[in-house]
Amino acid sequence: MTVTASSRIVILGGTSGIGLATARRAAEVGAVVTIASRRPESIGRALAELPAGVVGRAVDASSSAAVAALFDELGAFDHLVYTAGENLVGRPLAEYSVAHAQKFFGLRVFHALEAVRLAVSHLSATGSITLTSGTAAYKGGPGWTLGTATSGAIVSVARSLAVELAPLRVNVVAPGVVRSPLWAQLSEEDRESMYAGAAATLPVGRVAEPDDVAKAFLALMDQDHVTGTVAVVDGGALVA
Numbered sequence: 001m002t003v004t005a006s007s008r009i010v011i012l013g014g015t016s017g018i019g020l021a022t023a024r025r026a027a028e029v030g031a032v033v034t035i036a037s038r039r040p041e042s043i044g045r046a047l048a049e050l051p052a053g054v055v056g057r058a059v060d061a062s063s064s065a066a067v068a069a070l071f072d073e074l075g076a077f078d079h080l081v082y083t084a085g086e087n088l089v090g091r092p093l094a095e096y097s098v099a100h101a102q103k104f105f106g107l108r109v110f111h112a113l114e115a116v117r118l119a120v121s122h123l124s125a126t127g128s129i130t131l132t133s134g135t136a137a138y139k140g141g142p143g144w145t146l147g148t149a150t151s152g153a154i155v156s157v158a159r160s161l162a163v164e165l166a167p168l169r170v171n172v173v174a175p176g177v178v179r180s181p182l183w184a185q186l187s188e189e190d191r192e193s194m195y196a197g198a199a200a201t202l203p204v205g206r207v208a209e210p211d212d213v214a215k216a217f218l219a220l221m222d223q224d225h226v227t228g229t230v231a232v233v234d235g236g237a238l239v240a
């Protein structure tokens with residue numbers, strides 16, 4: 001289903017970074033957009049910079065009841081985008097703990113799947129679900145084991161769900177490093193140095209802005225003949 005003024009789009013995690021940029025692009029084509037995240041102040045800040053008409057709701061994606069209540073309030077919609085995520089610090093395997101692993105998988109995988117389960121009966125048959133992974137699905141490194149595991153899991157579940165939930169389409173966006181508030185807990189100096197270090201290795205010579213990634217979410221919603229696939233938006237990181 002092409003994204004038009006009649007498309008109803010719900011973005012869990014839509015108040016910041018990639019989700020917010022996706023909401024902006026969708027609202028600019030006139031779609032009926034609902035953004036949701038935990039903190040009312042995130043909603044207020046996001047709505048202040050989005051086109052009029054976007055609706056915001058405070059919803060913790062790790063609460064099944066809250067997500068179900070949101071979908072019940074909205075009724076039928078066409079596209080679900082899941083970008084909810086928090087910045088978790090990776091650890092070497094020597095410091096592995098099951099509790100830390102469960103944190104990594106919680107919001108990004110377990111609750112993403114729960115949101116999909118709860119959304120299915122609300123989504124139109126010509127609609128879509130787009131989940132968030134990362135280039136860690138394909139390329140790891142020291143301390144990245146849980147990041148690779150969660151990113152890889154999302155790529156894999158989309159392959160399966162695309163078949164199980166057909167004709168609903170299920171796709172994934174896998175960003176590389178994105179200049180977004182996800183990295184706000186780093187000092188400005190560390191953050192800029194991380195961006196500069198990453199940019200220097202990239203064929204495109206810069207890290208992504210949230211809007212670069214938002215384009216991929218819009219494309220996957222729009223593209224009727226694509227399901228079970230991954231849009232990698234990484235400035236060439238995987239091939240450099």
Ligand SMILES: NC(=O)c1ccc[n+]([C@@H]2O[C@H](COP(=O)([O-])OP(=O)(O)OC[C@H]3O[C@@H](n4cnc5c(N)ncnc54)[C@H](OP(=O)(O)O)[C@@H]3O)[C@@H](O)[C@H]2O)c1
Nearest residue numbers: 013015016017018037038039042061084085134178180182
């Ligand atoms: N930025 C990168 O470099 C990068 C690279 C690869 C993959 N990713 C992935 O892309 C996704 C989005 O990242 P981003 O860069 O856009 O991050 P971001 O700017 O920090 O945005 C994250 C969003 O998730 C929401 N959120 C956090 N916990 C939530 C919860 N329990 N329930 C509902 N919403 C919640 C936040 O709002 P509240 O705080 O109000 O809840 C915020 O709107 C994440 O999964 C991230 O891991 C990011």
